[in-house]
Amino acid sequence: MSSQYDLLAPFYDDVIGSNSSSKKILLSSAKKYLKKNSNILELGCGTAENLTIFKNDYNLFGIDISAEMLKHARKKIPTGKFYKGDIAKFELKEKFDLIFCLYDTINHLESFSQWISLFKSVEAHLNHTGIFIFDFNTLHKLNILSQSDIYPEFPENDVLLLNVNKKSRNMFNWDIKYFKHVSMAKYNLIQSRIPESAFETSKILSGIKKHFKIIKTYNENFKAVSKNSSRVFCIAQKI
């Protein structure tokens, strides 16, 4: 089965994945929890750009549902182990010291029971006192975006249009139109629709507390989480 991200894979790093520097800052700070040769797993690793922060000193693993995104990941980190699979429920032979799931990847799971299932799979794959880092788009952010105009971006000579549409109380679609400049006034149009779910922040944090001790939560500016936060980062530890 193909994934919506297969279409985005060729330009993901340049156009979409590069939009968040906070995830790299957060991951660099996670090195204090690790020893040399620790096992690290990224859920929804995409092109494995995040994992490059840990290249050389650690054993790197990634899971993603998109075969095309994984092709880029394998090329970028040939020593990594990459698996095609569903992060809502995964079973690997290895155990990990750090598992992370960033850039609202968890929002791609469409029901809250899948979010909980991911938490349970993470718990089962972490070593004792292992660390889980994830982030999510808040319901507040997706509600605001769904009431806003389409916002265009202009990477190089290309045009990227992002439009968030609300489908139900907890479901939204990111409608993506990417006009790739070919020559003069000629563009190729690549279209993709990415569904995202969002739930109340308190509900998500209560869900995580059943499986982990929360070490820290931040908003998108590394400040305290509030009802107006657009993204929440959470660092949790297996108990």
Ligand SMILES: C[S@@+](CC[C@H](N)C(=O)[O-])C[C@H]1O[C@@H](n2cnc3c(N)ncnc32)[C@H](O)[C@@H]1O
């Ligand atoms: C927003 S991208 C994030 C990629 C990368 N983590 C980053 O920070 O740039 C979401 C990724 O999650 C993957 N994905 C979405 N749903 C998934 C699922 N159920 N199982 C595994 N991967 C999934 C997509 O294929 C895509 O590569």
